[in-house]
Amino acid sequence: MSLLLNILQVVPMQYYLMVSAALFSIGVLGVLFRRNAITIFMCVEIMLNSINLLLVAFSTYHNDSNGQVFVFFVMAVAAAEVAVGLAILVTIFRNIRSVDIDDLKALKN
Amino acid sequence: MTGLYILILSPLVGFLINGLLGKKLPKAVSGALSSVAILVPFFIALNFFLGFNSGTQVKIDQDVYQWISIGEFNIGFGLLLDQLSSLWLIIITGIGFLIHLYSVSYMHDDEAFSKFFAYLNLFVFFMLVLVLGNNLLITFIGWEGVGLCSYLLIGFWYKNGAYNDAANKAFIMNRIGDLGFLIGIFMIMFYFKTLHFGALKEALGSVHVSHGLIIAITMCLFIGVTGKSAQLPLYTWLPDAMAGPTPVSALIHAATMVTAGIYLISRTDFLFLQAPETMTVIAVIGAATALFAATIGVLQNDIKKVLAYSTVSQLGLMFLALGVGAFSTGVFHVLTHAFFKACLFLGAGSVIHALHGEQDIRNMGGLQKNMPITFLTFLISSIAIAGVPPFSGFFSKDEILAAVFEHNKVLWAVASLASLLTAFYMFRLVFLTFYGNFRGTEDQKHHLHESPWQITVPLTVLALFAAIAGVMGLPEIVSHHHWLKSFLSPVLTPNPHAGHAIGNSEEWMLIGIATTLALGAISYAFVKYISKKELPAAEGTLTGFSNLVYQKYKIDELYSFIIVQPLQRLSVTAYSLFDKVIVDGGVEGVAIAVMSIGKRVRTIQTGNIGYYLLMMVLGIASILAYVFLK
Numbered sequence: 211m212s213l214l215l216n217i218l219q220v221v222p223m224q225y226y227l228m229v230s231a232a233l234f235s236i237g238v239l240g241v242l243f244r245r246n247a248i249t250i251f252m253c254v255e256i257m258l259n260s261i262n263l264l265l266v267a268f269s270t271y272h273n274d275s276n277g278q279v280f281v282f283f284v285m286a287v288a289a290a291e292v293a294v295g296l297a298i299l300v301t302i303f304r305n306i307r308s309v310d311i312d313d314l315k316a317l318k319n
Numbered sequence: 320m321t322g323l324y325i326l327i328l329s330p331l332v333g334f335l336i337n338g339l340l341g342k343k344l345p346k347a348v349s350g351a352l353s354s355v356a357i358l359v360p361f362f363i364a365l366n367f368f369l370g371f372n373s374g375t376q377v378k379i380d381q382d383v384y385q386w387i388s389i390g391e392f393n394i395g396f397g398l399l400l401d402q403l404s405s406l407w408l409i410i411i412t413g414i415g416f417l418i419h420l421y422s423v424s425y426m427h428d429d430e431a432f433s434k435f436f437a438y439l440n441l442f443v444f445f446m447l448v449l450v451l452g453n454n455l456l457i458t459f460i461g462w463e464g465v466g467l468c469s470y471l472l473i474g475f476w477y478k479n480g481a482y483n484d485a486a487n488k489a490f491i492m493n494r495i496g497d498l499g500f501l502i503g504i505f506m507i508m509f510y511f512k513t514l515h516f517g518a519l520k521e522a523l524g525s526v527h528v529s530h531g532l533i534i535a536i537t538m539c540l541f542i543g544v545t546g547k548s549a550q551l552p553l554y555t556w557l558p559d560a561m562a563g564p565t566p567v568s569a570l571i572h573a574a575t576m577v578t579a580g581i582y583l584i585s586r587t588d589f590l591f592l593q594a595p596e597t598m599t600v601i602a603v604i605g606a607a608t609a610l611f612a613a614t615i616g617v618l619q620n621d622i623k624k625v626l627a628y629s630t631v632s633q634l635g636l637m638f639l640a641l642g643v644g645a646f647s648t649g650v651f652h653v654l655t656h657a658f659f660k661a662c663l664f665l666g667a668g669s670v671i672h673a674l675h676g677e678q679d680i681r682n683m684g685g686l687q688k689n690m691p692i693t694f695l696t697f698l699i700s701s702i703a704i705a706g707v708p709p710f711s712g713f714f715s716k717d718e719i720l721a722a723v724f725e726h727n728k729v730l731w732a733v734a735s736l737a738s739l740l741t742a743f744y745m746f747r748l749v750f751l752t753f754y755g756n757f758r759g760t761e762d763q764k765h766h767l768h769e770s771p772w773q774i775t776v777p778l779t780v781l782a783l784f785a786a787i788a789g790v791m792g793l794p795e796i797v798s799h800h801h802w803l804k805s806f807l808s809p810v811l812t813p814n815p816h817a818g819h820a821i822g823n824s825e826e827w828m829l830i831g832i833a834t835t836l837a838l839g840a841i842s843y844a845f846v847k848y849i850s851k852k853e854l855p856a857a858e859g860t861l862t863g864f865s866n867l868v869y870q871k872y873k874i875d876e877l878y879s880f881i882i883v884q885p886l887q888r889l890s891v892t893a894y895s896l897f898d899k900v901i902v903d904g905g906v907e908g909v910a911i912a913v914m915s916i917g918k919r920v921r922t923i924q925t926g927n928i929g930y931y932l933l934m935m936v937l938g939i940a941s942i943l944a945y946v947f948l949k
Binding site for chain 1: 932
């Protein structure tokens with residue numbers, strides 16, 4: 211464990227932050243500009259994982275395992291969300307033969 | 320006490336049965352039922368009355384149950400039976416029964432027969448509540464109840480719009496007065512902490528209140544009285560109230576309800592005696608009303624209108640008597656007036672019935688041959704109201720005049736003039752209706768007939784009492800015992816302001832003057848309408864002052880001009896300005912604003928998820944920016 215900690219601490223904190231921010235931005239931009247619902251889904255996952263990365267990094271540097279516990283929660287919830295979300299997408303595809311979000315305008319009118 | 324319960328509840332039971340089951344009952348049953356519902360109380364009332372007279376009956380003043388209880392303040396639902404209320408009970412139930420009997424025949428062809436009797440019974444019930452209440456609130460309940468029944472019965476033939484207007488007028492006019500009454504009650508409640516008549520009388524001695532307050536309270540009560548008893552300036556509803564069926568006019572608008580004001584003042588005489596200023600106002604208003612209404616009566620051509628103005632005038636005389644502190648005299652005139660005026664109204668009803676609804680005396684005449692009983696009873700009552708000795712009206716009117724004479728000579732002159740006019744217009748009515756030749760249509764002439772026994776029996780009984788009721792109060796010069804005065808002495812407060820009794824010679828002089836005036840007026844009417852065979856002027860031919868009097872001094876128009884029309888204009892202005900512009904503008908303005916904002920905002924909702932997400936991200940980013948950069 212202490213070995214792992216040491217390895218992790220080889221990389222300075224700001225790199226973790228940068229990677230995490232980059233990942234999060236990629237996720238946000240993907241969500242905003244892609245039209246395929248599955249891609250958007252994956253971008254959401256990227257955003258979640260960028261946060262996970264941050265949590266793990268901070269927990270290592272602060273010697274506090276709470277952050278890692280929280281990561282497990284996030285992963286579990288994300289998995290559940292993916293299951294439900296994909297199921298919905300499948301149903302939508304069966305109905306309108308498309309997963310393009312521009313075609314999903316049933317909320318209006 | 321049981322007797323009292325039966326007495327007061329019997330008309331209510333009659334009302335409930337007639338009101339709920341009336342349509343299913345045959346007319347004979349319905350009429351008999353409600354008549355019996357008044358006859359039973361009459362015998363009980365008679366029993367009470369005779370008991371009081373012989374001294375065996377004691378005063379009953381008892382709360383049936385505790386009604387309103389607020390802290391220290393209690394109002395019981397209580398009954399009070401004493402000499403004063405027993406007299407009214409006799410009048411209400413006795414004359415009430417005769418009029419019920421009369422109505423059985425009079426209303427026989429009316430489709431709402433049972434409804435009529437239901438209302439009449441309800442009226443009698445409320446009238447009994449009024450005179451039997453032991454505190455002002457119960458009296459007020461009865462007061463409002465009789466007002467309601469009056470309204471219902473004036474507008475009984477509700478399909479006629481004018482009759483409905485008359486009913487509304489009566490109700491609204493009374494409402495003005497009732498407000499005064501109510502304020503008076505509130506003031507008494509606030510300052511004396513009781514509404515019970517007996518307790519109030521005691522409280523008046525112990526609670527210290529200013530003289531001005533007593534004047535204010537009595538004036539408020541008197542305002543209530545002017546409404547109910549048709550005095551200036553609230554009298555105009557009573558002549559219009561003649562729209563109701565004639566028995567109603569006789570019972571409610573001559574014999575009982577309109578005398579409720581006299582009852583109230585006599586009941587609270589201890590209060591009024593503390594306020595001589597109010598008493599003066601009452602006397603002046605009474606005298607003014609007596610003369611004013613009498614002058615109008617002289618020129619009216621509708622047989623019931625003449626009697627209505629006569630009633631207003633006679634009520635004025637009663638208030639004049641009360642105003643000079645002669646309470647028992649006022650009550651005396653209530654009693655005699657109830658007999659002869661009820662008889663006159665019923666007689667008029669009999670005539671109207673025989674002529675199939677004709678009410679204009681210009682189209683009558685010569686009826687004495689065809690309707691001897693109606694004629695005779697009408698004549699007796701007219702002599703009584705004119706004040707010719709030894710008929711009842713003479714004694715009560717003479718007593719009023721004597722009481723006023725020792726108080727104020729001007730008021731006496733006014734009252735004498737009113738009596739003179741009374742004698743004139745009553746005999747004008749008699750001569751035009753019953754003498755000369757018949758002036759109606761051939762068809763009416765063909766059907767002229769005396770009315771059936773249900774009508775003639777009440778007429779006869781009432782005429783009998785109209786003739787002899789004067790023995791209740793023989794003047795001092797004839798008899799040393801004034802029965803009514805001594806009968807009422809346990810109830811009425813002796814007047815501390817009363818002057819010396821007038822001497823014998825003066826009394827004889829007053830009697831002489833009154834009798835001469837009455838006989839003179841009758842002779843003048845005889846010369847005018849029998850010897851010269853004059854007829855009242857046709858519509859629209861009167862000019863000048865007589866036209867003004869014929870138009871009832873245009874008082875209705877005056878009220879319409881100074882009260883009704885400004886009020887209507889105010890309503891119209893308030894409607895168009897306040898309601899239409901401010902209220903509607905405000906409410907609709909809000910709605911319009913919301914709608915137009917909504918119209919613009921709804922374009923944001925594109926339904927495009929990408930757009931929503933962008934907005935969400937921008938929102939979160941701006942919140943973060945705000946949090947970190949502030």
